[in-house]
Amino acid sequence: MDRMIFVALLFVASYSFWNLVWYALVWHPKRRLMQRIRIYFPREHKTIYEIPLLQRILTPLVQRFASAVGKLTPRRYREFLMRITLLLTDPVDVNRLIGTKWLLFSSTLLFFGLLLLTSGSLAPVMWIVPFALFFLPDLMIRGKVNKQRQEMQSELPYLLDILSVVLEAGTSFDNGLSKICAKRSGPLYTELERMMREIAVGSTREEALRHAAERVQLPDFSQLVRALIQADKMGVSIVRTIRMQSEQLRMKRAQRIHEKAMKLPVKIMFPLVLFIFPPIFLVILGPGILQIIEMFTSQ
Incomplete structure (x- = not known):
């Protein structure tokens, strides 16, 4: 009886202890407040004690x-x-x-x-593996750059639409870009934030736009930069220029989609010939070939 009471008291004590630990670590009001602060106000750089130990040793x-x-x-x-590496947003x-x-x-x-x-x-082929691993990061970076360009290409028309609406509401060009970049995320908006930081430290808008076009290296974005610089020099309305560029980008996007659709029959020919036609021929001609073989073998 005394042993049962001792076990029950031990269970209650351990349960209470772990509840207190859980409350102190997770459900404590100060802890929850700190978590909310980290969500809404994230820090740009981690302290040295927040970096993993292996990374601190290997770096x-x-x-x-x-x-x-x-x-x-x-x-x-x-x-x-x-x-x-300059083409990467990170x-x-x-x-x-x-x-x-x-x-x-x-x-x-x-x-x-x-x-x-x-x-x-x-095996002599295994000696190729070190050289392949040496050039593997280059291929990974190139693939990441191509992926970023595709995301920028697809996001650029939407950016121009939102920017034209913001400018028509009476906001300046720099403030409009800052507000859009604060609300949206992606490689394009990261480059625009970098451009806005260049303007904030003293660069002119033309220099910042040219530097952004050199980093992005996207033909549509370079055309937009040239149009904005020309409109700024000649005194043309930026809203009208952005609207015209948005229409041209959407037209080019429709043309690229149409071009890909026209190339689809040629691309689908290879899997048809290699993987679809042989089973079809086998199903259709197989019974006839077996009957012919049986007819000649029976004679």
């Missing part, structure tokens, strides 16, 4: 390794990586990228060397 090692092997990287290839450290590439290459090469020493034989 200095990768940087030192990058500075050590940076001399092995050709200058033209380094400039090529800098041009690619900044990428070129030195860290080069260090990661060389680290992947050397570790894979060392692993295959140890495997060759232990097993005594290794």
Whole structure:
């Protein structure tokens, strides 16, 4: 009986303790207030104690390794990586990228060397893997850049429509862009926010627009930038210019969709010939071929 009472008291005490811990960690009013503050007012940079331990350990090692092997990287290839990374909306450290590439290459090469020493034989094709891993980040960055361009291309007409409505309401061009960028998210709006920061630190609107066009490298966006600069110099209404550019972009978008639809029959021919026609021929001609084979074999 005493043992049962002790177990019950122990259960109640442990249950109360974990409830207090849960309340202090999750349901405490101060804790909930801090969570709401983080949601509505996120911090741009994390403190050093909020970064994972593995990242804090590996980042200095990768940087030192990058500075050590940076001399092995050709200058033209380094400039090529800098041009690619500038097209990304999220900044990428070129030195860290080069260090990661060389680290992947050397570790894979060392692993295959140890495997060759232990097993005594290794397929020659496996030696291509280190070089493939070395150039894999380039392909990933190029794919991310193409994806960003597609998102910008599809979002640009909607941006012009919203901007024309905001400007017609009496808002200035800079304030209108700031309000739109604050409400929406995406690669295009990230570039526009960067452009607005350049204007805020003292650059002219023309310089900021040209820099944004160089980073985006999208023909429609470059055409829009040229139209805005020309309208600003000649004193033409920006609202009218933006409306005309929006109509042209939608027309070009319809033409691109029509072009893709016209190419569809040619593209669908390959899966038809390779995967659909052979089973159809097999189903239609199979019984007849079997009957002919039986007829000749029975004689």
